Amino acid sequence: MNIYKLSFRNMSSRPLSTLLSLILLVLGVGMISLLLQVSKHVEEQMENNIKGIDMVIGAKGSPLQLILSAVYHIDVPTGNIPLEAAEQIRNNRFVEKGIPLSYGDSYNGFRIVGTNHEYPELYGGKVALGKLWQEPFEVTIGITVAQNLSLKLGDTFAGSHGLVAGGISHKDQQYKVVGILNYSNSVLDRLILTATESVWEIHHHEEDNIASKKKQKNHHSHGNEQEHDEHNDHLANADAEIHNEDESHHNDKLEEEHHEKAHQADREITAMLINFRSPIGVIQVPRMVNANTNMQAAVPLYEIRRLFSLMGVGIEMLSSIAIIIMGVSGLSVFISLYNALKNRQYEMVLMRSYGASRWYLVWHVVLEGLMLTTLGFILGIAFSRVGLFAISKLVQANYHYSFSNWNWLAEEGWLLASSLSIGLLAAILPAIRAFNLNISKTLSHA
Amino acid sequence: MFRTRSLFFAYNKHTSFHFPDIDLEAGENILVLGESGIGKTTYLHLMAGILKPKSGSAELMGKTYHELKSSQLDRFRGQYIGLIFQKPHFIHALSLEENLTLVQSLAHKKTDKNRIHQVLDDLGIIHHKSKKTYLLSQGEQQRAAIAMAVVNQPKLLLADEPTSSLDDKNCLKVANLLKEQAASTGAHLIIITHDQRLKSQFQNTIELQQLQKPVLN
Numbered sequence: 001m002n003i004y005k006l007s008f009r010n011m012s013s014r015p016l017s018t019l020l021s022l023i024l025l026v027l028g029v030g031m032i033s034l035l036l037q038v039s040k041h042v043e044e045q046m047e048n049n050i051k052g053i054d055m056v057i058g059a060k061g062s063p064l065q066l067i068l069s070a071v072y073h074i075d076v077p078t079g080n081i082p083l084e085a086a087e088q089i090r091n092n093r094f095v096e097k098g099i100p101l102s103y104g105d106s107y108n109g110f111r112i113v114g115t116n117h118e119y120p121e122l123y124g125g126k127v128a129l130g131k132l133w134q135e136p137f138e139v140t141i142g143i144t145v146a147q148n149l150s151l152k153l154g155d156t157f158a159g160s161h162g163l164v165a166g167g168i169s170h171k172d173q174q175y176k177v178v179g180i181l182n183y184s185n186s187v188l189d190r191l192i193l194t195a196t197e198s199v200w201e202i203h204h205h206e207e208d209n210i211a212s213k214k215k216q217k218n219h220h221s222h223g224n225e226q227e228h229d230e231h232n233d234h235l236a237n238a239d240a241e242i243h244n245e246d247e248s249h250h251n252d253k254l255e256e257e258h259h260e261k262a263h264q265a266d267r268e269i270t271a272m273l274i275n276f277r278s279p280i281g282v283i284q285v286p287r288m289v290n291a292n293t294n295m296q297a298a299v300p301l302y303e304i305r306r307l308f309s310l311m312g313v314g315i316e317m318l319s320s321i322a323i324i325i326m327g328v329s330g331l332s333v334f335i336s337l338y339n340a341l342k343n344r345q346y347e348m349v350l351m352r353s354y355g356a357s358r359w360y361l362v363w364h365v366v367l368e369g370l371m372l373t374t375l376g377f378i379l380g381i382a383f384s385r386v387g388l389f390a391i392s393k394l395v396q397a398n399y400h401y402s403f404s405n406w407n408w409l410a411e412e413g414w415l416l417a418s419s420l421s422i423g424l425l426a427a428i429l430p431a432i433r434a435f436n437l438n439i440s441k442t443l444s445h446a
Numbered sequence: 447m448f449r450t451r452s453l454f455f456a457y458n459k460h461t462s463f464h465f466p467d468i469d470l471e472a473g474e475n476i477l478v479l480g481e482s483g484i485g486k487t488t489y490l491h492l493m494a495g496i497l498k499p500k501s502g503s504a505e506l507m508g509k510t511y512h513e514l515k516s517s518q519l520d521r522f523r524g525q526y527i528g529l530i531f532q533k534p535h536f537i538h539a540l541s542l543e544e545n546l547t548l549v550q551s552l553a554h555k556k557t558d559k560n561r562i563h564q565v566l567d568d569l570g571i572i573h574h575k576s577k578k579t580y581l582l583s584q585g586e587q588q589r590a591a592i593a594m595a596v597v598n599q600p601k602l603l604l605a606d607e608p609t610s611s612l613d614d615k616n617c618l619k620v621a622n623l624l625k626e627q628a629a630s631t632g633a634h635l636i637i638i639t640h641d642q643r644l645k646s647q648f649q650n651t652i653e654l655q656q657l658q659k660p661v662l663n
Contacts, residue, residue, distance in 0.1 A: 001547040001557070006537070013539035350535040353496065354594070355524015355552040357517045440491045443531060443606075 003360070007367040010340065017336040021329060022376050028326030029380025029419060034387045035318055036411045041388075041403040043308075046072075049187045050300045052097075052122050054282050057081065057089055057289055058271035063298035064307060070101055070271035071300055073111050073187055074399045077103065080268040081295045089289060090272065094281030099273040102199040105159040105170070110145045112159045112175070112192045114199035114269075122273070123186040129153055130179035136197040140179035142189040144402070151177050159192075159202070173202050190401070200267060326422065333372055334426035337365060341430040348434055349442045361434040369427030370420060377419040381412065447471060448602055448634045453492050453502035455485075465489050465502075466652055468636070475628060475635040477644055480654030486638045489654070490606050493636065495523045506602050524553035528595035528633065530624070532607035534587040536579035542566070542590055543575040546597045553598045565593045568630070569623065585616060592623055599631040607639045614643060621647045 011018050049071055058066040059079030068075035083100065090098030099122065102114035113119070117132055120140070130153045132140050141151055151157070156174040175198070181188055274297075276282055282299060289297035341348070348361055356364075385406060392403040448470045456462030463485040470476060480486045491497040493504055495511050503510050511522050536545050546562045566572040569589040574582055579590055588608070595603060605624055609617040621637075621644055628635035637644060645651060 001540070001544055001551045006540075006548060009539040009544075010537075344538075346535045347537050350537070351548075351552060352520065353494070353523070353529050354549045355520050355554070357520045359517070360552075439496045440488075443491070443496070444487055 003364055003367060004371075007364055007371055010344070010364075011368050011371055014336065014340060017332075017339070018372065021332040021336050021372055022379065024325055024329030024332050025373060025376025025419065025422075026380045026383050028322050028329050029377050029415060030383030030387065031322035031325065032319060032415055033381055033384035033409075033412055034391075035315055035322065036409055036415075037384060037388050037403070037406070038391060039315060040409060042311075044185070045401060046304050046308075048185055049123070050304060052275050053273045053300050054276045055274040055286055055289075055297050055299055056271055057086060057274060057295050057297050060294065060296045063296060064303045066271065066296060066298045067300050067303040070273065071187070073103075073113075073191065074401075077270045078296070080270055081272075083267040083269050085293060085295060086269055086272040089274065089285070089293075089295075092281075092285060094276050094278065094285055095274055096277045097275040100196055100269040101271045101273065102196050102269045104270065105161055105199065105202065107157050107159050107175070107192055108149055110141075110149065110190060110192055112139070112194060112199070114194055114196035116196065119273075120181060120188055120193060123184050123188045125184050125186070125188045126182045127179050128182040130177070132179055133194050134178070136195050136201055137173065137175050138178040139175045139192050139194045139198075140181060141177055141192050142181050143183045144189040145192055146180045151180075153177055153180065170202050196269065326418070329376065330422035330426050333369055333423060334429065336372070337369055337427055337430040338433075340368075341365065341433055345437060345442055348437055349439050352437070352439045353443075358435045358437075361437070362431045365431040365434050366424065366427040369423035369430075371423075373419045373423030373426075377416055380419075447508070448504075448506050448636075450493065450504045451502055453489070453499045453504065455488055455492055455497060455499050457488075462500075463488055465492065466654075468493075468652070470634045470636075470650075472632070473629070473634075474650065475625065475637075475648060476650040476652060477648035478636060478638040478652045478654055479640065479642065479645065480638070481640055484654050486640070486654060487606060490604050490636075490638045493602070494527055494529055494604050495519050521554060524549075525555070525598060526601045528598065528600035528603045530591050530595045530603070530605040530608050532610060534579075534591035536587075536590065536594070538578065538580055540578075541576050542571065542579055542582070542593075545579060545590070546593060549594050549597055555598060561599075562597060565597050565627075568627070569593050584611075588612070588616075588620060589623065592620075592627060596627040596631055596633070600633050601631075603628045603631075603633040603635045605635070605637045605639075607641065608637060609641050609644060610639060617641065617643050618647070 053071060056066055056070045058070055058077065059081050061078030065075050066078050069077045086098065086100065089095065097118060099115060099118045101119070103111050105112045120132065127140065128143065130140070145151065155177045157177075158169050158171050158174055160169045162168075175192070175194060181193075183189060274281075274285070276285070286297035286299055289295055351361065351364075352358075388403055388406060396402045448468065450465065450468045452467065453465040454463065455465075465485070468476060478486065478489065488497065492499050495504075495514075498512055504512060506526055509522070511519055514522055536542075537548060540548060543562060543566070546565070547557050547559075550557055550562075563572060563575070566575055569592060571582070571586055571589050571593070574586060574590075579587060582590060592608075595605075603624065608624065609620050612620060624635055624637065625647070627633075637648070
């Protein structure tokens with residue numbers, strides 16, 4: 001019968017007080033660990049996706065919304081901006097790189113983003129299978145998309161309007177999967193990337209459909225009138241009719257060319273990710289964009305810091321609650337040990353009578369405190385991982401983000417040290433009492 | 447061999463005790479009789495090394511153990527002195543067998559299941575070995591306490607009022623059990639009690655009441 005077994009058996013012989021102490025410890029440790037893990041994952045995701053992006057330009061609106069939609073793809077866009085205006089910013093002397101993003105469609109909840117090859121490069125995205133898109137309507141998909149939708153090379157699908165599942169499907173324009181990206185722990189994992197032209201063409205096609213439907217409607221009524229005229233003046237105006245047909249054909253062609261040019265000029269994107277040549281750009285360009293254009297410029301770093309400071313209040317509050325719970329658990333461990341010692345003083349005396357030294361009793365009491373807090377810590381960490389799993393599932397379902405790395409954090413080492421300290425502190429007073437126990441006096445009062 | 451010489455203990459200026467000397471040769475037992483408040487338990491605690499005498503000495507197997515350091519004395523007591531208290535005490539979280547295992551480990555001895563089973567068998571409680579001690583009857587608890595005291599094969603077996611709460615039949619039974627166990631381990635048995643029923647069971651008797659009175663300074 002070693003002292004560890006004895007301490008464990010003593011601990012388990014008073015299940016209610018042990019359970020109460022354990023529940024409090026599990027809650028305290030679990031909450032702190034969960035907050036640490038969630039904060040780490042959120043920060044990691046935020047940092048991974050912000051790399052190389054000094055500024056985002058997009059339609060006027062909330063700058064945080066612009067960052068959340070264009071960088072993290074978890075919010076709806078603020079609107080569209082003219083490509084021409086965005087190009088002007090890209091040509092600014094402070095700008096090193098400008099990556100256009102066009103989005104608004106999705107497939108089963110995963111966003112379809114029209115962009116160029118610089119976008120996957122930005123996050124170090126490597127092609128695992130196939131290739132990057134080369135033509136419009138070719139897509140290269142992130143690993144999470146491939147896994148969740150069971151898409152493979154050569155598969156085709158139609159995107160739907162809107163950023164959530166269930167939008168109107170663009171059935172007549174099929175995308176073809178030509179590549180799957182490796183896991184990058186970035187936003188790429190959950191995006192469907194294609195050429196910007198794909199997005200334009202889909203919406204051009206859509207507009208054309210609407211226009212042709214309108215035209216058909218107009219032509220139909222115009223045709224009736226013409227038929228009527230033809231019927232009346234058929235013989236007299238045969239030559240003029242031939243001339244009119246030629247002119248009409250010529251006009252249609254001109255109209256189409258004009259329409260195409262207008263399309264080119266009206267081409268829009270949703271946002272542009274900007275990387276500056278020098279830090280001066282971050283000071284000058286956003287101010288210039290916001291003051292002189294109809295677009296807005298948002299700096300991800302500022303916005304994310306702002307978001308963190310807002311979130312920080314909540315995290316700090318939860319951390320404080322968890323720390324209080326841990327403190328209460330320490331008190332509970334102390335009461336449990338103190339009462340146990342009070343009830344077991346004859347047992348202690350018995351052990352002394354049979355050869356146990358004073359220090360044996362001290363270690364026995366301290367061990368009980370440490371065992372209780374260690375068990376509470378282990379269960380607390382397990383609780384935190386279960387919580388993390390649940391949150392991960394929730395976030396994955398809503399935003400397609402997942403918490404992939406559940407490793408032990410350095411801060412959790414401190415949490416273990418704190419838990420053990422609580423156990424030690426709670427045991428000190430009962431241990432001193434055990435040390436000073438007077439065998440003779442106690443036995444005489446038995 | 448066990449002997450005490452001029453043991454003296456004082457709780458305070460007004461309450462102090464001089465105790466008679468005891469000399470026990472191999473196989474000898476002694477009954478110490480005395481009324482309440484005469485210092486019987488103090489005498490037993492001095493002989494057990496639980497209390498340190500103000501003067502005088504006690505010697506077991508040639509060792510004057512009160513001179514030992516505190517931790518050495520604890521170990522000596524664990525290995526060579528067996529104690530039986532008026533009220534049996536056990537570790538409640540443990541079974542009877544585990545209590546005996548603990549007593550062995552406290553004396554820095556290896557767990558000897560054979561010895562434990564032999565003692566429990568001798569005392570007729572082997573079938574209760576897996577039970578928690580609080581589930582045993584009073585008589586069984588008394589025997590379990592004897593098992594705890596003798597499992598390490600002590601050289602001195604000290605019993606404090608072991609029969610005072612028992613009826614005549616059980617009183618005799620316990621006295622015989624103690625004598626048997628002491629004989630089987632080669633220990634000196636010293637029973638300290640006010641129970642006059644035991645007088646006939648022992649050849650050596652000290653009437654503490656007659657010999658000792660509190661010395662008032």
